[in-house]
Amino acid sequence: MSPTVPFAALPIGQRDVSYEYGPDSAIRPDVPAGTIEELHLGSSERYPGTSRKVWVHRPAGHLADAASAVMVFNDGWWYLDPDGAVRGGTVLDNLAADGVLPQMIGVFVDPGVVNVDGVPTKHRNAEYDAFDDTYASFLLEEVLPEVESRYGVSAEPMNRGICGGSSGGNAALTAAWTRPDGFGRVIAFNPSFAQMPGGNPYPELLAAEAPRPTRVFLHAAHRDLHWNERAWNWFAESLDTASALARAGYDFRLVVGDGSHSPNHGGVLLPDALRWLWAEDHTDA
Structure with a gap:
């Protein structure tokens, strides 16, 4: 039986739209909180001179020795923060409790910080916007071994996912493109x-x-930056990518929302994005 989508009024204005979060993005009293371990990577072979924090999330009941699926989140704490726009740890706890995901470890990786003339400066765009395998290899060869030294982690690419927004979205797709042996x-x-x-x-x-x-899983906002301009049109580039995915026969999903370049809609979508991404059978999805 096909699902019925509840009625929602279409907003007339599109720029300042804010989406309401669903129940999977809120702490539920019947769901025990998972554990969060903070790691500090003080150096890097791939990104010399950088340091960063990484948070490892495991839902309640996680079996440490079992080969777990992994979901990497770019922009680390910003995606993990329970009071933030995405609330990744809360979402993973709720979905784990509902049994809709495989046993999964969430790995929340902050962008690197580099010292520039004595000023700590984010290395985010250099890492996330580049079209090469440096960031993916950094995750696979420097970050995930830290996780694997503590817990069982599956080596299968289709048991490893990556999520990000804005430049972090670039990094997510580039990681899977340049290292298909690592992320699926x-x-x-x-x-x-x-x-x-x-x-x-x-x-x-x-x-x-x-x-x-x-x-x-690709998301675009209709009023993203330069949405009605010929050059640097962030909205159009997402649509062009979605069109290419469709023509190439990929298993993909596009969701277009109203609003501008905001994390709100992505945060609201995260629970269902994860459900769709990790569904075993997409023949009817």
Whole structure:
């Protein structure tokens, strides 16, 4: 039986829309909180001179020795913060309690910080916007081994996902594209493909190469930056990428919302994005 979507009035104005969070984004009294372990990476081979924090989330009842699925979240604490716009740990706790995800470890990775003339400066755009395998390899060869030294982690790419928004969305898709041996599932909220050095590479690449098993949940906001301009149109670049995914036969889902370049809608979508991304059978999804 097909699902029935409840009626929701269509907002007339599109720029300042705010979406209401669902029950999976709120702490539920019947769901025990998972554990969160904070790690500090004081150095990096891939990104010399950077340091960063990483948080490892495990839901209640997690079996430490079992080979767990992994979901990496770019912008670390910003995605984990229970009072923030995304509330990733709360969402993972609730979905684990409902049994809709495989046993999963959430790995929340902050962008690197580098010292510039004595001033701590985020290395975020250098890491997230680049079209190469540096960030993906950093995750696979420097971050995940820290997790694997503590807990069982599956080595299968389709048991490893990555999520991010804006430039973090770029990094998520690029990680799966450049290291398909490491990541098989992607969530990209409001990606900023237009600002990647050299422009958005994905429409051309997707048209030229054979499809991969990668699953992609892609979100775009109709009033994203430069939405009605010829150049640097963040909304149009997301649509172009979605069109290329469709023509190439990918297992993907596109959700378009109203509003501007805001984390709100992505945060609201996260529970259902994870449900869709990790569903075993997408033939009817």
